[in-house]
Amino acid sequence: MTDRDYGVPLSEADRDFRDEIRDFLAAALTADIRAVPRTDCERLDRMRLWQRKLHDARLAAISWPTEFGGRRATPVQQLIFNAEMAGARAPEPINRSAINQLGPTIIQWGTDEQRDYYLPRILSADDVWCQGFSEPDAGSDLASLTTRALIRDDELVITGQKVWTSKAHYANRIYLLARTDPNATPREGISYILADLDTDGIDVRPIRQISGGAEFSEVFFQDVRVPLRNVLGPLHDGWRVAKSTLGYERVGQSRTHRIERRLDILLGMAKEPNALSESGFEDTFVTDHLVRFTAQVEALRQIAAQATAAGVRGMSPGPEASMAKLLTSEVDQAMANFGLDLAGAAGTLEPGSPSAAKKGNVAKSYLLMRAATFGAGTSEIQRNVIAERLLGLPRDP
Numbered sequence: 501m502t503d504r505d506y507g508v509p510l511s512e513a514d515r516d517f518r519d520e521i522r523d524f525l526a527a528a529l530t531a532d533i534r535a536v537p538r539t540d541c542e543r544l545d546r547m548r549l550w551q552r553k554l555h556d557a558r559l560a561a562i563s564w565p566t567e568f569g570g571r572r573a574t575p576v577q578q579l580i581f582n583a584e585m586a587g588a589r590a591p592e593p594i595n596r597s598a599i600n601q602l603g604p605t606i607i608q609w610g611t612d613e614q615r616d617y618y619l620p621r622i623l624s625a626d627d628v629w630c631q632g633f634s635e636p637d638a639g640s641d642l643a644s645l646t647t648r649a650l651i652r653d654d655e656l657v658i659t660g661q662k663v664w665t666s667k668a669h670y671a672n673r674i675y676l677l678a679r680t681d682p683n684a685t686p687r688e689g690i691s692y693i694l695a696d697l698d699t700d701g702i703d704v705r706p707i708r709q710i711s712g713g714a715e716f717s718e719v720f721f722q723d724v725r726v727p728l729r730n731v732l733g734p735l736h737d738g739w740r741v742a743k744s745t746l747g748y749e750r751v752g753q754s755r756t757h758r759i760e761r762r763l764d765i766l767l768g769m770a771k772e773p774n775a776l777s778e779s780g781f782e783d784t785f786v787t788d789h790l791v792r793f794t795a796q797v798e799a800l801r802q803i804a805a806q807a808t809a810a811g812v813r814g815m816s817p818g819p820e821a822s823m824a825k826l827l828t829s830e831v832d833q834a835m836a837n838f839g840l841d842l843a844g845a846a847g848t849l850e851p852g853s854p855s856a857a858k859k860g861n862v863a864k865s866y867l868l869m870r871a872a873t874f875g876a877g878t879s880e881i882q883r884n885v886i887a888e889r890l891l892g893l894p895r896d897p
């Protein structure tokens with residue numbers, strides 16, 4: 501990889517850092533980490549193991565301050581890290597969202613006791629966290645959440661329901677929003693709470709997805725008692741704390757890993773005889789698509805790099821992050837659709853079927869990608885952000 505591949509010139513220190521990452525990857529990406537997991541649980545175990553390896557090399561959260569186990573990485577170092585991980589096809593750490601979102605939120609809002617207890621456990625993957633924000637009637641409009649937490653002496657008593665909680669069936673802790681002051685306006689009277697998932701009264705029910713997997717769950721709370729000291733940030737002012745978490749959401753790991761890999765797979769499929777042409781690279785319909793995807797992926801790498809750099813500098817990624825999220829998910833979805841076109845009928849067969857294209861991964865990707873334009877904020881919401889904050893159009897009422 502040349503300096504140009506990171507989109508920025510590298511200093512001597514940056515090159516040393518890049519070499520350190522490459523040495524780490526050469527040693528740590530062992531066959532057991534690279535092997536294709538047979539089950540969802542095996543995949544998650546592997547992500548946990550990978551995070552432990554990152555942690556041992558002090559690479560689990562390089563953008564965190566050094567006093568909390570990070571390296572206070574510069575934006576360029578973060579870009580190098582992301583590019584090297586993507587290039588080596590390293591797995592994601594199990595706590596990716598806790599590293600990118602919850603950890604920085606605890607650093608910003610937590611008490612010393614909360615920082616000392618939770619942060620090391622996020623890094624070492626002794627704890628695996630999930631995010632309990634969305635509810636059946638509160639997704640894009642998160643402020644309409646109705647899960648409530650009554651204050652009883654030095655405890656909170658939580659009742660309500662969360663939904664689409666990724667990894668809840670595997671995690672042991674959840675950070676959630678609940679209404680602690682029922683008389684306040686929708687964005688006030690909310691608190692940000694850290695809870696153990698094995699507390700009495702919590703029921704995690706995995707949701708079976710169209711792809712056959714069950715990567716997220718419904719989480720029910722019935723009179724769940726949590727110590728008041730588990731509130732993160734000011735009581736009743738959790739909306740501000742949640743805004744920090746959402747602001748950190750796309751900082752850290754580059755989100756272009758997956759589309760770069762998908763583009764490679766499409767190029768490979770197009771090279772071979774496929775459902776659209778005998779030799780894909782000579783068919784203008786196929787090449788038009790591939791050229792457009794290649795240009796879009798390159799543009800996205802640049803946008804994601806800008807968003808990462810802004811985030812690492814402590815600036816809100818703002819409209820750049822919304823552009824990156826919107827385009828990444830829509831390009832990813834379009835590529836998964838095109839994979840199905842290239843594979844033809846064999847592309848509709850699921851894993852396990854002997855004639856399935858790419859061992860069923862074409863069908864699986866197509867189905868999984870339906871969710872891409874919803875998770876982490878829907879395409880419509882990203883368009884609203886871009887319209888209001890980048891184009892200066894009137895606010896969505």
Ligand SMILES: Cc1cc2nc3c(=O)[nH]c(=O)nc-3n(C[C@H](O)[C@H](O)[C@H](O)COP(=O)(O)OP(=O)(O)OC[C@H]3O[C@@H](n4cnc5c(N)ncnc54)[C@H](O)[C@@H]3O)c2cc1C
Binds near residue numbers: 632665666667
């Ligand atoms: C893969 C995946 C993983 C997820 N993981 C988690 C998780 O771990 N934790 C968690 O808390 N949540 C999670 N979510 C939930 C996610 O945050 C919500 O799905 C998302 O915020 C949208 O909310 P909703 O599903 O209630 O849809 P709604 O908000 O009800 O939206 C329905 C439709 O209306 C449109 N719409 C809504 N408001 C507007 C508007 N103002 N202008 C224009 N159009 C609008 C939306 O774009 C969408 O098309 C996950 C979702 C997915 C798909």
